[in-house]
Amino acid sequence: MLSEGWYRRRGKRLADVIGAALGLLLLWPLLLGTALAVRLALGRPVLFRQRRAGLGGEPFTLLKFRSMRDGLGDDAARLTPFGRRLRASALDELPQLLNVLRGEMSLVGPRPLPEAYTARYTARQRRRLEVRPGLAGVAQAAGRNGLPWAERLELDARYAEAVTLRTDGRAVAGTFAILLSGRGVHAPGHATMPAFGPAEAEVAEKSRGN
Template sequence: MKSKQSADPRSDRTLQEFVGGARRFRRRSQARSGSRLARLQLRLDQFAALLLLLLFAPLMAVIALLVWRRDGAPVLFGHYRIGQHGRPFRCLKFRSMYLDSEAMLRELLERDPAARAEWERDHKLTDDPRITPIGHFLRRTSLDELPQLFNVLRGEMSLVGPRPITLAELPRYGQVRWHYLSVRPGMTGLWQVSGRNDTTYDERVELDREFVEQHSLRLRLSILLRTLRVVIRGSGAR
């Protein structure tokens, strides 16, 4: 059985409406997003991603083998997320769920009102039965996100930025959605170093707004350093 990928949102009418708003926001913030500094930041991110891919290539090969041995192929999962200026992209991760995870989720939400309420509130489950044993380890150590280095290399993500969100989540951001759409989502960010899954959804949105409004090289470096500490401790990861 092949794992199902999320539907491509590029044909979604709701997305087109948000893209129009994103373009208007981009014109208002063109001085920042189109500056030489922004282009330099992109190149530095891509260069760093290439070096990290070379560094972690042996580890990524081992992880891919473990995922394949436990539950077969594919070893990568690409879920559509909304990027800078409303452009959809496939956010890559090592697959941490069973192949029939979508069917498992539907069945769980149909029979468990508490799980359904948690999913509608947070788009996450505290005790998620879809996660494989190796998947729990990958998520706890954040190793499942290493393939996102390819997203950074392709210019779809940044090393540091707001957490990548789905089209369904975008309306929940309210006016903060224009903050989110003005930058590239990141592999790490304020949410990841400020409690991660221990925060509420509204707190996540506020952290994304704060990052965009206070964005600076110093803040990016601070987040990268704090990320190392969070990954080592496994804080808020599940």
């Protein structure tokens, strides 16, 4: 049974609403400038929308600034130099402040992953769905996309077991630090992050058992 302290039950959501509202209020010039840059570099649409698994596995529409060209091809072929810089800065994630304000995400939590991944999780990995997905998180702070799936999902499960104000504060500080360092933008040998498939799920489970 997960601990249900005041912060987890009420304080975290209160912090999300206040933080997201202040973020949108203070960062609107940056949001507007980034939207204009995306429009000039990649055209329309400016926003990328994709269904992701949220709290309890319930789907929601994730918002991001678009960083890839339209068309066929893998991520490496469609990711432009502009898009790489946008992803490295994490400015493409700023529209998710709206997801936070709407209650679909939190400021801190596991990164929201595609719905298709949910069926591939082990019972342990599914614990990440017991909390709202977040903008910042312990896995992001530990290495962002540079982490292998096994480590990333285990950190998410551990976070879901013990949500505290201190943990969230450290996750935010660590996420900012890794963004400033420029590390973890993509997995080694990939333009972004390799898909989480059955093979990766098996490796993740074996890794936890060792």
